[in-house]
Amino acid sequence: MTKPTLISFKLCPYVQRSVINLLEKKVDYEIKYIDLANKPDWFLKISPFGRVPVLVLGEDVLFESAVINEYLDETNLPSLHPNDPIQKAKHRAWAEFASALLVDQYGWTMAKEEAESNKKKEEMLSKFKILESILPEPKNGKLFFAGESMHLVDTAYAPFFMRLDFLKSVSETFDLVSGFPKVKVWSDTLLSLPSVKNSVLPEVPKEYLVFIKAHNSWLGGKL
Numbered sequence: 001m002t003k004p005t006l007i008s009f010k011l012c013p014y015v016q017r018s019v020i021n022l023l024e025k026k027v028d029y030e031i032k033y034i035d036l037a038n039k040p041d042w043f044l045k046i047s048p049f050g051r052v053p054v055l056v057l058g059e060d061v062l063f064e065s066a067v068i069n070e071y072l073d074e075t076n077l078p079s080l081h082p083n084d085p086i087q088k089a090k091h092r093a094w095a096e097f098a099s100a101l102l103v104d105q106y107g108w109t110m111a112k113e114e115a116e117s118n119k120k121k122e123e124m125l126s127k128f129k130i131l132e133s134i135l136p137e138p139k140n141g142k143l144f145f146a147g148e149s150m151h152l153v154d155t156a157y158a159p160f161f162m163r164l165d166f167l168k169s170v171s172e173t174f175d176l177v178s179g180f181p182k183v184k185v186w187s188d189t190l191l192s193l194p195s196v197k198n199s200v201l202p203e204v205p206k207e208y209l210v211f212i213k214a215h216n217s218w219l220g221g222k223l
């Protein structure tokens, strides 16, 4: 059987979620990088909305990171979902919440005006407040979404926390999780995992900042 091939754009947080899952599951896969500003024809033919990630499985193509990750989870056991259907459903709902955070983060970094950027920042902070209220207590300085072990839902959040961390390397003012102790331990726990560390190319931290600056956003002007 041919290896699954993930089509990626280096800076895409949604692709990164799938890479984390592939690494966690130790799947033998290939990855092809494309430039979203100059999409190749072969890509436009297989990606229904011209978006990454897509996972090519022989003749079949899957799209939408959450769906790709569910497929990887089902076909590479043991599952990273809880067994209980109610808990599993809740994890899926909280993974959706991570996508909302990624949208806020994109708006925060790309907004042209300070007011719009700050509005997105406030939206992220109110989401952190909600997360802080539902997360369990950390144990021995570690925390995953459901406590002591990693689940699929954690992989949905890691790319968001990693981008905050890239920004934090420029200035502590971007350390938005500092006021949320449990969220902070969760973020630190996720960012210390080999599957998360190895889910982006070495140049990505720098290129992420360059990408924001190149968009002439208000926040880009602070970098």
Ligand SMILES: N[C@@H](CCC(=O)N[C@@H](CS)C(=O)NCC(=O)O)C(=O)O
Pocket: 009, 011, 012, 013, 014, 015, 036, 050, 051, 052, 053, 063, 064, 065, 066
């Ligand atoms: N809901 C999608 C979102 C994927 C998405 O928005 N990908 C972006 C890159 S991060 C994309 O391909 N955008 C198309 C473009 O920029 O033309 C998923 O989770 O896979």
